[in-house]
Amino acid sequence: MEKLSELSIPDHIYNWIHNWLNNRTHSTKFAKEVSKVSAVTASIIQGSGLGPAAYLVTAADLRPIRAGNRIVKYADDTYLIVPEANSSFANDELSNIQTWATRNNLNLNYTKSEEIIFCARVARRSSEQLPPPCQTVERLDKLTVLGITINARLTATDHVSGLLSSCSSLLYMLRILRSHGISDTSLQDVFRATVLAKLTYCSPAWSGYCTAADLGRLDGFLCRCRRLGYCEQSQSSIAELFSDIDDTFFSRIISNSKQILQQFLANVNSSSCSLYVVVRPSVCLSSVCNVRAPYSGD
Secondary structure: HHHHHHHOOOOOHHHHHHHHHOOOOOEEEOEHHHHOOOOOOHHHHHHHHHHHHHHHHHHHHHHHEEEEEEEEEEEOOOEEEEEEHHHHHHHHHHHHHHHHHHHEEEEEEEHHEEEEEEOHHHHOOOOOOOOOOOOOOEEOOEEEOOOOEEEEEOOOOOHHHHHHHHHHHHHHHHHHHHHHOOOHHHHHHHHHHHHHHHOOOHHHHHHHHOOOOHHHHHHHHHHHHHHHHOOOOOOOOOOHHHHOOOOOOHHHHHHHOOOOHHHOOOOOOOOOOOOOOOOOOOOOOOOOOEEEEEEEEE
């Protein structure tokens, strides 16, 4: 409420939110058992319409302490990005997050925090002197960010492997549905809603990092699905699917002035020509320390 009081909002809105948050309690029910009632003194009220806005207000003052470092926040996940030039200050940044969490009646969960270092080339990695790990944070070669697997080589190979494993399990479900007499049309609808949706989930963020081998593996899986009759014979290739999704996503960005990604588009003089070029982003980092720091209430 202290942070909310600093915002320029009408008094009656502030009083209404204060009344809604004050003296809230929580209990958990499992089967016929109900836990004791406890007071909610921290974190965000889950499932409420005010939850996202309350999180923005709470996390707004969590910022890096050194120029060049960045903190990216989404829901209750916090990502600290430290370039190679600032690697010696990674522990200071982590301590800053811990101090912020304590000040806001939250805990930094070190057991769920992870660290990854990105190197320019695998061939150079053995000759590079890597910085020491951040405090008690576990260092990994890959981690999952919002459902996307990112590895230290900045390739999509591990993500594609996970996708194929998960989607192969879904084929068993489709086989069971077919054995129960579902029509081919309905089966293909289920395929699009499950398997295809999983294959293309958030593809603009990772498809550009796919190698020819990755695309070949994905196309091989789709060919198998066509052969088994789970999808239409005219099913597009994975490259065509990625291209169509990129085009649709890009069109939404340029047509919506409030789209958050529009600020990254270069200013281009208007032209009657409808031709445009979509460039897949490519990141070249010599070494980045990315610490995932989830926190929870006391």
